[in-house]
Amino acid sequence: MITLNVNGRDYAIDADPTTPLLYVLRDDLRLNGAKFGCGLGQCGACTVIVDGETAYSCITPIAALAGRRIRTVEGLGTVERPSPLQQAFIDEQAAQCGYCIAGMIMRAQALLDRNPQPTDEEIRTHMQAGLCRCGTHMRILRAVRRAVGKPGSEAKA
Ligand code: FES
Ligand code: FES
Numbered sequence: 001m002i003t004l005n006v007n008g009r010d011y012a013i014d015a016d017p018t019t020p021l022l023y024v025l026r027d028d029l030r031l032n033g034a035k036f037g038c039g040l041g042q043c044g045a046c047t048v049i050v051d052g053e054t055a056y057s058c059i060t061p062i063a064a065l066a067g068r069r070i071r072t073v074e075g076l077g078t079v080e081r082p083s084p085l086q087q088a089f090i091d092e093q094a095a096q097c098g099y100c101i102a103g104m105i106m107r108a109q110a111l112l113d114r115n116p117q118p119t120d121e122e123i124r125t126h127m128q129a130g131l132c133r134c135g136t137h138m139r140i141l142r143a144v145r146r147a148v149g150k151p152g153s154e155a156k157a
């Protein structure tokens with residue numbers, strides 16, 4: 001039995017310690033925001049925040065997470081009350097199929113938590129690790145800019 005703290009709540013998880021966090025989030029806790037994309041730590045669709053840092057939940061075994069603080073996109077806001085970052089993604093219509101978006105939002109959230117006023121260059125560099133197969137990267141960057149109070153962008157998608 002492993003206790004995981006997810007979005008401020010403790011959950012007792014009865015699973016093999018090598019189980020990837022993503023499976024526990026989706027299958028046991030029914031937190032379906034994080035997605036299975038590559039399963040190899042290469043696309044970012046499964047990104048969550050662990051102790052303030054982004055983590056690929058597809059390759060992070062739950063054994064490594066006891067006593068650590070896990071945040072998922074469900075912890076940011078709700079459909080009725082989205083967080084400012086989620087609202088910015090909505091306002092910029094950053095999602096096409098939406099598969100990458102929870103991971104993108106969590107990646108952006110990790111940046112904003114430690115640097116609430118990133119430069120365009122810092123946003124671009126930080127967001128590079130997230131892959132979007134629909135190619136909405138420019139809208140995603142605009143959404144992050146909007147979230148830090150810089151709506152509009154020199155780059156149009
Ligand atoms: S599914 Fe985890 S990085 Fe692609
Ligand atoms: S919106 Fe489809 S993968 Fe990014």
